[in-house]
Amino acid sequence: MSDPIAQLIFLIVKAILLPVLIVLFVAFVIYFERKFAGFFQARVGPTYLGPWGSLQSFGDIFKLMSKEDVTPARADKPVFKLAPYIAFIPAFLVMAVLPFGPVGGEPNLFGYRFDYVIANFDAGLVLFLAMCALGVYGVVLAGWSSNSNYSLLGGLRAGAQMISYELAMGFSVVGVMLMAGSMSLVDIVDRQAGNFWDWYFIPQIVGAVIFFIASIAELNRTPFDLAEAEQELVAGHLTEYSGMRWGMFYFAEYVNLVVVSAIVSTLYLGGWRAPLEVLDFIPGPIWLFLKICVLIFLYMWIRWTIFRYRYNQLMSIGWKVLLPLSIANLAVTAVVVSLVG
């Protein structure tokens, strides 16, 4: 078997396996979200299906699939039916550029070189930002096509919020680009080789915090879940959705959560690298998985602890705090990088 054919087979295996594993993982992330919500609010969460209720998500999927799929009579039908898919796709595209282990080097699998990334090209980080930008469409179109005031307001709020926080997110990421001298996620992880004090979250602590806060807003999670503020907007852009179409939005939200956690660990926490060089014998994908789990717990902790902001507070934080801070961070990083290296 020649090398290009082996690489093609590896590519197909990776492109199928990675999304499938993440989707399976998401089923348990949803379970843990409900369980943690229970702990934080002094109740027990799901308990019936499987040991400690751990198969709850699969029960939910069957329930959602058996429910009637209602389309409002005056909705814009093609857009209404397309919106869940539009919300679903961008998160999966980001997986293509996500390195989950070493790339390049010696042959490591059956005498062939197995790269732990689906597509390694020099603009991977920008692809992530582009997919964040496309993520707005799912929410905004769902809100508009439902032809309901609650939905429209929810969609508009979500859209305005995501556009505002995208700026701070983009600027904070440029600091990492400058330090690594590359926009490829593979290179960024390689530049963080060594122990945990070589990771970018120490020199880029301001950028890391800004990126983390902005990513909560991009994920539409509390304290930034204005789009779904149930006291004001019923369920925002999801008001008119039911059955599996609603389930797809719900699912996309958690796929996004996993992917964004993976990106945060790649940019600031050394990606698949071990925290200490002596621990390198444990394979990279396991380290990345552990980091993703820690970050997801952090997102859940914040979600179930902090109250939702008011809309004008949300906009002030985005435009008057995070954006200037991220630009200052970028300027300082640029000066230091050009002086030092």
Place this chain on the structure above:
Amino acid sequence: MTEKILFIVFSVLAVAGGLGTITRKNVVHGLLLLVFTFLNVAAIFFLTQAYFLAVIQILVYAGAIMVLFVFVIMLLNLRTFEQEEQTHRRQRWIAAALSVLVLVEFVVVLAGVTFTSVRGGLTPETMTDLGGGTKVFGDALFNNMLLPFEVASVVLLVAMVGAIVLVKREKTAGGATRAWEPGERPTPEALEEEV
């Protein structure tokens, strides 16, 4: 061979999306088809291994500009547009003639062009030698094209300042900026501005 097939698929989809954009009467459907066209153009960029351009195409056109269009149309609720009578019927012949003229111009100009740069022909191989498409693009933008780049950024800044000036409320006689009109219930934002 695979590349050729993929190129044909994406260009057919892009042209179909473009045709859909100008034939839809529902504005939002038209916009979505335009986004679809942009995504297919980005896919063609990917095929030529111009990754940075491809990603920027998605980020800027599909991600930023079209989202603003969608916003404006949703806020104005232009759905009623589709029922209205089409006006400007006579212009369509002039428009058709002009678009044929532009097409001919494009074909004539592009037929005589070979895509080379200062460093010679840019094939995927030479790009890799020069450090990747992103690096080549950055070099060109900040060395050879620095003046046009700066001019463009100043023009954009002027447009931004202009937009802010146009929507900014006028100052009252006392000199203080009033965030809401007298007799009107102040919004939370206005109250916060006042503080």
